[in-house]
Amino acid sequence: MSHHTQSEADATTDEPLLKARGLKQHYPIKEGILRRQTGTVRAVDGVDLDVYPGDTHAIVGESGCGKSTLLETLLGLEEPTAGTISYDGTSIGDLSGSEKRALKSQIQIVFQNPESSLDPRNTIGQIISEPLHLHTEASTQQIDARVVSLLDDVGLGPRYYGRYPHELSGGQQQRVAIARAISLNPSLLLLDEPTSALDVSVQSKILRLLDEIKDEYDLTYVMVTHDLSVVRHFATDVSVMYLGNVIEKASTEALFGDPKHPYTQALISAVPVPDPHHTAENDITLPGTVPEPSDPPAGCRFHPRCPIATEECAEDFPAFESHDRHEVRCIRVPEAEEIGSTEDSAAAGTSSTDRPGLSAAQYEDARQE
Numbered sequence: 007m008s009h010h011t012q013s014e015a016d017a018t019t020d021e022p023l024l025k026a027r028g029l030k031q032h033y034p035i036k037e038g039i040l041r042r043q044t045g046t047v048r049a050v051d052g053v054d055l056d057v058y059p060g061d062t063h064a065i066v067g068e069s070g071c072g073k074s075t076l077l078e079t080l081l082g083l084e085e086p087t088a089g090t091i092s093y094d095g096t097s098i099g100d101l102s103g104s105e106k107r108a109l110k111s112q113i114q115i116v117f118q119n120p121e122s123s124l125d126p127r128n129t130i131g132q133i134i135s136e137p138l139h140l141h142t143e144a145s146t147q148q149i150d151a152r153v154v155s156l157l158d159d160v161g162l163g164p165r166y167y168g169r170y171p172h173e174l175s176g177g178q179q180q181r182v183a184i185a186r187a188i189s190l191n192p193s194l195l196l197l198d199e200p201t202s203a204l205d206v207s208v209q210s211k212i213l214r215l216l217d218e219i220k221d222e223y224d225l226t227y228v229m230v231t232h233d234l235s236v237v238r239h240f241a242t243d244v245s246v247m248y249l250g251n252v253i254e255k256a257s258t259e260a261l262f263g264d265p266k267h268p269y270t271q272a273l274i275s276a277v278p279v280p281d282p283h284h285t286a287e288n289d290i291t292l293p294g295t296v297p298e299p300s301d302p303p304a305g306c307r308f309h310p311r312c313p314i315a316t317e318e319c320a321e322d323f324p325a326f327e328s329h330d331r332h333e334v335r336c337i338r339v340p341e342a343e344e345i346g347s348t349e350d351s352a353a354a355g356t357s358s359t360d361r362p363g364l365s366a367a368q369y370e371d372a373r374q375e
């Protein structure tokens with residue numbers, strides 16, 4: 007049964023479109039011929055997320071931190087081990103079967119690798135029309151017309167209708183995947199590294215397309231990526247993940263202009279910054295590698311690699327502290343700010359051309375310069 011009451015509907019402006027609380031996705035590790043459970047992979051381990059209508063919310067972090075698992079859990083591909091997901095004010099766990107099916111058309115995903123996400127035996131027309139056949143009552147004629155218009159919206163002409171995926175370039179395949187994802191007019195598009203399998207020159211064109219269809223289709227994006235330059239130019243908000251948890255979240259501008267968590271500072275300093283004042287001395291290098299999510303350290307998960315950790319950091323995993331809508335899980339942040347060690351790199355990150363939410367076209371121009 008839907009719990010979407012009138013008062014909740016009225017409060018939509020300040021309601022997140024997508025909200026997760028304490029979201030966990032754990033996988034059992036099974037070993038031996040008896041397949042006994044010997045441990046647990048804490049792929050996602052207590053994530054809170056608020057994505058507001060119209061946001062492009064980036065989720066960033068190193069490989070293995072749980073980004074893809076988080077996205078799959080948000081999509082409903084996997085039942086969460088714990089926690090709740092709400093969509094437009096309604097908890098997904100409270101929905102009936104038919105309401106869940108209806109919701110599925112509202113949330114779509116675009117994967118990293120278009121080649122493996124498109125069925126090679128089907129034509130482009132069949133691929134894009136499949137969700138329309140499955141979820142709508144439209145006639146074949148109406149669906150065909152819709153597919154042609156979708157092809158046009160993603161910058162492919164009607165001549166692609168009868169072609170097969172292998173006849174298309176990677177960028178064209180990703181356009182097809184996007185056309186399919188928007189075919190049912192979803193509100194929320196989950197983007198799992200949507201450009202990282204593509205050539206750099208094609209990446210910016212796909213970002214530009216995503217930017218255009220976001221306006222045209224009134225979409226909200228949640229994008230997983232490890233490419234901070236994409237985040238910087240494309241996202242409006244960022245959540246930084248480390249070992250299954252979000253450790254910092256802020257607007258893109260605040261995150262790049264004033265990264266607070268030592269991990270975020272390290273991530274940002276690893277991005278090549280086109281700035282004459284930027285020197286290697288500003289870089290923070292991180293000792294060690296990411297621990298296994300099956301055996302996370304006690305206390306703050308980052309403390310064994312953290313340059314400013316104290317003994318206290320090994321005790322408790324800190325809760326979020328809010329610094330004017332810029333939230334961070336680190337007990338050392340106020341002191342770190344006093345040290346002022348981040349000021350140079352923070353200033354370097356806020357030139358006027360580095361505005362978050364820069365259109366993809368502007369981003370492309372910037373890249374080509």
Ligand SMILES: Nc1ncnc2c1ncn2[C@@H]1O[C@H](COP(=O)(O)OP(=O)(O)OP(=O)(O)O)[C@@H](O)[C@H]1O
Pocket residue numbers: 033034047048049067068069070071072073074075076232299
């Ligand atoms: N089905 C599964 N069973 C067991 N462990 C899994 C499963 N899926 C993911 N994991 C583990 O969970 C952790 C998080 O994986 P995930 O793919 O979400 O990370 P990621 O941040 O998306 O990394 P990448 O950028 O490399 O895809 C990894 O240690 C991974 O090995």
